[in-house]
Amino acid sequence: MIFFASYSPLKLYRKIGLSRSIGLGLLSIIIISTVIGPDLVGHDPAKQDLLHARQMPNAVHLLGTDHLGRDMAARLLSGARLSLSLGILSLVTAAFLGISLGIIAAWFGTWTDRFLTSFADAILALPGLLLVLILMASAPGSWWLLYIGISLTLWVEFFRYTRQRSRIILAHPSVDASKNLGLSNYFILTRHIFPELRNGLFTISAFGIASAITAIAALGFVSVGIRPPMAEWGLMMTQLLPYWREAPFLILQPIICLVLTILSLHLSVGGFHKK
Amino acid sequence: MTLLSVKNLYVFIEDKQVDLLGPISFSLELGENLTIMGETGAGKSLIAQAILGSLPTGLKSRGDILLKGEAIDNLSPKKRAALWGDIITALPQEPWLSLDPLMRSGQQVAETHRYFKSYNWKEAKKQTEQQFKKLDLSDTAQKRPFQLSGGMAQRVAFAAATAGDAELLLADEPTKGLDSHRHDKILSLLKAIPQKGDSLLTITHDLDLAYALGGKIIILKNGKIVEEGITHTVLSSPKASYTQALCAANPSSWPPLSSCTISSKENILVQSEKLRIGRNKIAFIKGLDFCLKAGESLAISGPSGIGKTSLLDTIIGSIKPMGGTLTRAEHIGKWEIQKLYQDPPTAFPPLISLKDNFKAVTKKHKMAWDQLLQLLENVELDASILERRPSNVSGGELQRLSFIRALIAKPKILLADEPTSRLDLITQETCLNLLKKLCREENIGIILVTHNQHIAEKWAHNHIDLNQFCV
Numbered sequence: 001m002i003f004f005a006s007y008s009p010l011k012l013y014r015k016i017g018l019s020r021s022i023g024l025g026l027l028s029i030i031i032i033s034t035v036i037g038p039d040l041v042g043h044d045p046a047k048q049d050l051l052h053a054r055q056m057p058n059a060v061h062l063l064g065t066d067h068l069g070r071d072m073a074a075r076l077l078s079g080a081r082l083s084l085s086l087g088i089l090s091l092v093t094a095a096f097l098g099i100s101l102g103i104i105a106a107w108f109g110t111w112t113d114r115f116l117t118s119f120a121d122a123i124l125a126l127p128g129l130l131l132v133l134i135l136m137a138s139a140p141g142s143w144w145l146l147y148i149g150i151s152l153t154l155w156v157e158f159f160r161y162t163r164q165r166s167r168i169i170l171a172h173p174s175v176d177a178s179k180n181l182g183l184s185n186y187f188i189l190t191r192h193i194f195p196e197l198r199n200g201l202f203t204i205s206a207f208g209i210a211s212a213i214t215a216i217a218a219l220g221f222v223s224v225g226i227r228p229p230m231a232e233w234g235l236m237m238t239q240l241l242p243y244w245r246e247a248p249f250l251i252l253q254p255i256i257c258l259v260l261t262i263l264s265l266h267l268s269v270g271g272f273h274k275k
Numbered sequence: 276m277t278l279l280s281v282k283n284l285y286v287f288i289e290d291k292q293v294d295l296l297g298p299i300s301f302s303l304e305l306g307e308n309l310t311i312m313g314e315t316g317a318g319k320s321l322i323a324q325a326i327l328g329s330l331p332t333g334l335k336s337r338g339d340i341l342l343k344g345e346a347i348d349n350l351s352p353k354k355r356a357a358l359w360g361d362i363i364t365a366l367p368q369e370p371w372l373s374l375d376p377l378m379r380s381g382q383q384v385a386e387t388h389r390y391f392k393s394y395n396w397k398e399a400k401k402q403t404e405q406q407f408k409k410l411d412l413s414d415t416a417q418k419r420p421f422q423l424s425g426g427m428a429q430r431v432a433f434a435a436a437t438a439g440d441a442e443l444l445l446a447d448e449p450t451k452g453l454d455s456h457r458h459d460k461i462l463s464l465l466k467a468i469p470q471k472g473d474s475l476l477t478i479t480h481d482l483d484l485a486y487a488l489g490g491k492i493i494i495l496k497n498g499k500i501v502e503e504g505i506t507h508t509v510l511s512s513p514k515a516s517y518t519q520a521l522c523a524a525n526p527s528s529w530p531p532l533s534s535c536t537i538s539s540k541e542n543i544l545v546q547s548e549k550l551r552i553g554r555n556k557i558a559f560i561k562g563l564d565f566c567l568k569a570g571e572s573l574a575i576s577g578p579s580g581i582g583k584t585s586l587l588d589t590i591i592g593s594i595k596p597m598g599g600t601l602t603r604a605e606h607i608g609k610w611e612i613q614k615l616y617q618d619p620p621t622a623f624p625p626l627i628s629l630k631d632n633f634k635a636v637t638k639k640h641k642m643a644w645d646q647l648l649q650l651l652e653n654v655e656l657d658a659s660i661l662e663r664r665p666s667n668v669s670g671g672e673l674q675r676l677s678f679i680r681a682l683i684a685k686p687k688i689l690l691a692d693e694p695t696s697r698l699d700l701i702t703q704e705t706c707l708n709l710l711k712k713l714c715r716e717e718n719i720g721i722i723l724v725t726h727n728q729h730i731a732e733k734w735a736h737n738h739i740d741l742n743q744f745c746v
Contacts, residue, residue, distance in 0.1 A: 173621045177677075180591075181684055182610040182639050191635070195626035 023267025098158025308490025370432030381416030551598030577741030
C-alpha cells in the first residue's frame with residue numbers, strides 16, 4: 001500500500017515522462033495478455049476448421065480465423081508467449097554471460113582481458129543473424145539451437161558495456177580507498193560496480209529482448225526458425241502472405257503485434273538519461 | 276566607463292523560491308579588476324553563471340545586470356549566448372578538461388579567431404601564432420591536449436578564451452588544484468588583462484591570488500556581501516569578523532609550530548635510507564632519507580609531477596623501491612596504513628549512501644556503531660549526514676568523514692595526499708588542525724603531501740622538500 005501511496009499514477013508519470021509511460025503501459029498490457037490471454041480466448045491455436053477459414057472478426061473468433069480456420073487471437077497470443085519467453089530466456093542467459101565475463105575481463109586485465117575481448121570481437125564481426133542461421137542450418141527448427149544462437153549474439157553487447165564501464169569504475173580512487181580499508185571484493189562488486197551499471201544494463205536489456213524477438217520472427221519468416229504447426233509471428237506472416245489481397249486484416253495482425261512489442265520495449269527505456 | 280553593473284542580484288531555486296545568493300551589487304569599470312571571495316560551496320560560481328546566463332536548470336536570477344548600460348538579464352538565452360566570446364568570456368575551471376581532446380591546440384585557438392573576429396583561416400592562423408608566441412607556447416600548436424602539461428593546457432585554454440578580445444573575462448577559481456609554480460603563471464596572465472584595458476572578474480577562495488591581483492574585492496558569506504573595498508586595504512586591515520578569520524586562516528599567517536618533542540626511539544614506524552623511487556624503470560627521486568615515528572607528522576612538498584604520489588605508493592607497498600632501503604615496523608598490520616585522498620568526493624563510492632559505506636567499514640574492523648557516532652560527534656558532524664550520498668555533502672564535511680573512516684581501521688600510519696587543496700582557507704585550517712589533533716590522540720604517524728610551502732613548514736614536525744632529491 002505504501003507503494004501506491006507514494007507513487008500515485010500522476011506522480012509516477014511526472015517522474016518518468018511521457019514516452020516511458022506509454023512504453024511501460026503498452027508493455028504491461030502485452031505481458032498481462034500474454035500470461036492470461038490464452039485462457040480467456042479459450043480456443044486451441046492448432047485446431048483446424050477448414051469450413052470456417054479466413055473469417056472476418058466475429059463474436060466467436062475475436063480476430064477472425066486464418067487460412068486453415070484456426071483462431072487468430074489464440075495463435076497470436078501463443079506466438080507472443082513463445083517470442084517473449086524465448087526472448088527473455090535468451091536475454092537472461094546473455095546478460096549473465098556478458099556481465100560476468102565483462103567484470104572478469106575488467107577485473108583481471110592483461111591476457112584474460114585480451115582473450116575475452118578478441119573472442120567478443122570475433123563474434124561481433126559476424127552479422128548476428130548469420131550466426132543463428134549457421135547454427136540453425138545444422139538442425140532446422142530446433143528450439144534449443146535457436147535459444148543458443150540468439151544468446152550467443154546478444155551477450156557481446158553486455159560484455160562490451162560491462163567491461164568498459166567497470167574498467168573506469170575500478171580505476172576510480174574510491175575503489176582504491178575501499179580496498180585499502182580492507183573491504184571485500186563483494187562490496188566493490190555490489191556497491192561500486194553494480195549501481196553504476198544498472199541504468200545502462202536496463203537499456204541494453206530492453207533493446208536486447210527487442211532484437212531477440214525480431215530475430216525469432218525473421219527466422220520464422222524465412223522458415224528456418226520455429227516449425228509449423230506451432231504459432232509464431234514470423235511464421236504466421238509467411239503463411240498468411242498469399243492471402244494478403246483477399247484478407248489483409250490477417251497478415252496485418254502479426255505485423256502489428258511485432259511492431260507494438262518492439263515499440264513498447266524501446267519506449268520503456270527511452271530518456272533514461274533525463275532526470 | 277562602467278562595463279558591468281549588477282544591482283540587487285539574487286539567485287534562487289525556482290520551485291521552492293529559496294534564495295541561494297543575494298543581494299549582490301557591484302560595478303566594474305573598464306580596465307578594472309574585481310575579486311569575489313568566499314567559502315567553497317557558497318555559490319560564488321553562481322554569480323558568474325548569472326552574468327553569463329548559464330545558470331543550471333531549476334535556478335533563476337532576479338535583479339538587474341547591466342552590460343555597458345544595457346540590461347541583459349531579460350534577453351533571450353540565444354541573445355545572451357551571442358555576447359559570449361565577443362563581450363564576455365569565461366576562463367573555465369580546470370581548463371585541461373575544457374579543451375577538445377582530439378584537436379590540435381593551435382587549431383582550437385585559431386577557430387576562435389576565425390569565427391569571432393571573422394578573419395579568414397590564413398589570418399586566423401597568423402593571429403594564433405602571435406598569441407602563442409606571447410604565451411610561450413610556440414612549439415605546442417601541433418600538439419593535442421593530452422600531450423600538454425597541465426600548465427601548458429591552461430595557457431592554451433587561456434588563449435582560446437581571450438582570442439575573441441572580449442572586454443570582460445570571468446575567471447572562476449583559476450588556481451584550483453594548481454601548485455605554486457603554475458599558480459604564478461596564471462597570476463601573471465590574469466594581471467595582464469586590466470593592464471590591457473579590459474576588465475577582470477575573478478571568483479576564488481585563494482587569498483594569495485586576490486592579494487596579488489589587487490583592485491577591488493568583495494567578501495561573501497552565506498551568499499551575502501560582508502565586506503567590500505580596495506583589496507589591499509580590506510585584506511590588511513579586515514573589519515568584518517569573517518574576513519578576519521579568513522585572513523588568519525591563510526597558511527602564511529599561521530603561528531609557527533610550538534616545539535614538542537617526540538622522544539621514544541623505539542616507536543619508529545617507517546624509515547628509509549638512500550631511497551630511489553620511480554615507475555616503469557624511470558627514477559624520479561634518489562637518495563631520500565626519512566624517518567617517521569608514532570605521533571609524529573612529516574610534510575612532503577614539491578611541484579606536481581615530481582613523484583609525490585609515487586613516494587606514497589612506495590610507502591604503502593604498491594610499488595617497489597628502485598634502490599636503497601625502506602623499512603616498515605614489523606608490528607604494522609595489513610590495514611594499518613591508511614590514505615586520505617585529494618578530492619574528497621572521489622574517495623567514496625558515489626551512488627550509495629554514506630551509511631552503507633560506513634556500515635561495511637565498521638563491520639570489517641569490528642567497531643561498534645555507537646563508537647562511530649561518538650567519533651562523529653567529536654568532529655562536530657551530525658549522524659544524519661550519513662543518510663546522504665557523497666555528492667550531497669560539502670567538501671569539508673566529506674574530508675572530515677574520510678578522516679573518521681580511516682580511523683575506524685585503527686591505522687598506525689596515515690598518508691594524506693593534498694587532503695585540503697580543494698577546500699577554502701577556513702575549512703582547510705579546521706580540517707588540518709583536526710587531523711593533527713586526532714593523530715596525536717591516537718598516536719598515529721602522519722605523512723602529509725602538500726604543494727603549499729607554508730603548510731609544510733608550520734603544520735608538520737618535519738618537512739622534506741622533494742626538489743632536493745629530484746633526479
